[in-house]
Amino acid sequence: MAALKIQKGTSQHSAYDLRDPNAEIEERHTLAVIVDNEPGVLARVIGLFSGRGYNIDSLTVAEVDHTGHTSRITIVTTGTPGVIEQIKAQLGRIVPVHEVHDLTVDGPSVERELALFKVAGEGDKRVEALRLADIFRANVVDSTLESFVFEITGTPQKIDAFGELMRPLGLREMARTGVAALARGVA
Structure with missing residues (x-):
């Protein structure tokens, strides 16, 4: 990365304006994942994150439908918009996953x-x-x-x-x- 050549006292802008405008900013996203309630599903979801070096900030899991045997996994993670889209796409490909919702994007x-x-x-x-x-x-x-x-x-x-x-x-x-x-x- 090239050094910024700014002479003292010549800029009227904030230092925050000196960031690369093309750099992607990491965002915090809350994902709700509906899965079959069966052994090994959580390990597969977590394995997706750890295998690709993604971090999980928060994780909660509970069965939400006793008759349908489905659970809801709520994951809070951080990443660039591209990484978040990749996580959602990869979660959707796991067989016992029924739905993936990005609550951060879907609305309030x-x-x-x-x-x-x-x-x-x-x-x-x-x-x-x-x-x-x-x-x-x-x-x-x-x-x-x-x-x-x-x-x-x-x-x-x-x-x-x-x-x-x-x-x-x-x-x-x-x-x-x-x-x-x-x-x-x-x-």
Whole structure:
């Protein structure tokens, strides 16, 4: 890549305008994949990602139709538009896959995640943790004299923000479910 030849004080543009306009930007996409609920299907879907070097940011799986024996895999991944299209095409070719929906492209969707946070602290830190939990609408699901376990539901960004605020107050442990998502509306 050639060095940019810009003299100090000659540009009135932001440094963000110096990016290559032809470079593809990585985007975050949420994919909903309807599959047969049978052994080995999840391994095949995950194998597609790992075999090609794609990363999975979040993964949730559950049976959604007991009579039809189908499950829904919700995958959050990041990639250039070309990579995302390639992932969707390759997912669609796997035999037990019935449908692949890109919720990011299909229109507005609702994403939620559940997380549990264990926070240990005494005195003012304990009071502050309870105050922040109230602001974030987190529920106390376990309490001892030394710690709390908070349950919080929301967008991944809300979960991240709550975790960052709890860290200096004594965050000891965290467990997250991964993203569950549905398209909005009737479609």
